[in-house]
Amino acid sequence: MNMTISEQERDALYKVIYSRRDVRGQFLANPVPEEVIARLLDAAHHAPSVGFMQPWDFIVVKDRAVRSKVRDGFEVAHAEAAAMFSDKKQEQYRSFKLEGIMESPLGICITCDRTRSGEVVIGRTANPEMDLYSSVCAVQNLWLAARAENLGVGWVSIIHHDHIREVLGIPEHIVPVAWLCVGYVSFFHQTPELEQAGWLPRMELDSLVHYETW
Numbered sequence: 001m002n003m004t005i006s007e008q009e010r011d012a013l014y015k016v017i018y019s020r021r022d023v024r025g026q027f028l029a030n031p032v033p034e035e036v037i038a039r040l041l042d043a044a045h046h047a048p049s050v051g052f053m054q055p056w057d058f059i060v061v062k063d064r065a066v067r068s069k070v071r072d073g074f075e076v077a078h079a080e081a082a083a084m085f086s087d088k089k090q091e092q093y094r095s096f097k098l099e100g101i102m103e104s105p106l107g108i109c110i111t112c113d114r115t116r117s118g119e120v121v122i123g124r125t126a127n128p129e130m131d132l133y134s135s136v137c138a139v140q141n142l143w144l145a146a147r148a149e150n151l152g153v154g155w156v157s158i159i160h161h162d163h164i165r166e167v168l169g170i171p172e173h174i175v176p177v178a179w180l181c182v183g184y185v186s187f188f189h190q191t192p193e194l195e196q197a198g199w200l201p202r203m204e205l206d207s208l209v210h211y212e213t214w
């Protein structure tokens, strides 16, 4: 296999990166074909991981009743969250659509098994959270692969992990890292919805890049 990336392939990757969006409200009900789901999961499974421990599992959820229970958890955490914002922000927060658990035909929960390859893991010795970061790398791989398949993904984190663990029967030692809503979409927003709503702007890259020291 020629391992050199052509200019066209490079441009395609950047297009995927820049046009990936967090999708909440534009899901179509069409099912995602099994072979496409398999490609997404395989892309996620090829993420980097600390010490190559591959701490992830993937729980594929199509069942509406299960997704409905997951959504119940969103309702609880969302109400808690709303109360944390100041009055003016709270109104705006409440106006946002922040999940598409029932609208998307597919949910994928990506987890982290912190015990997977024994206690001492190459690269996790000084910073034990590196296994969790590895599962997040799997999330990002899936998110980008989905965009390349013209599929939308929405990460819903406004759910207590214990709720997800209970609904999906996830063992105690495994951390639910992400609930991802996955499905075809009517369109992709060009810019983040929170940016469009004036919640926060995209920061200037120059203000975030430091040279030599902070």
Ligand SMILES: Cc1cc2c(cc1C)N(C[C@H](O)[C@H](O)[C@H](O)COP(=O)(O)O)c1[nH]c(=O)[nH]c(=O)c1N2
Binding pocket: 020, 021, 022, 023, 024, 097, 098, 099, 154, 155, 156, 157, 158, 191, 192, 193, 194, 195
């Ligand atoms: C760890 C984590 C957790 C969440 C998110 C993202 C990440 C990385 N995002 C999506 C987030 O709001 C979104 O990525 C940003 O607003 C930027 O928009 P784009 O992803 O570029 O469209 C997100 N969105 C949402 O509607 N509900 C949610 O619970 C979450 N949770």
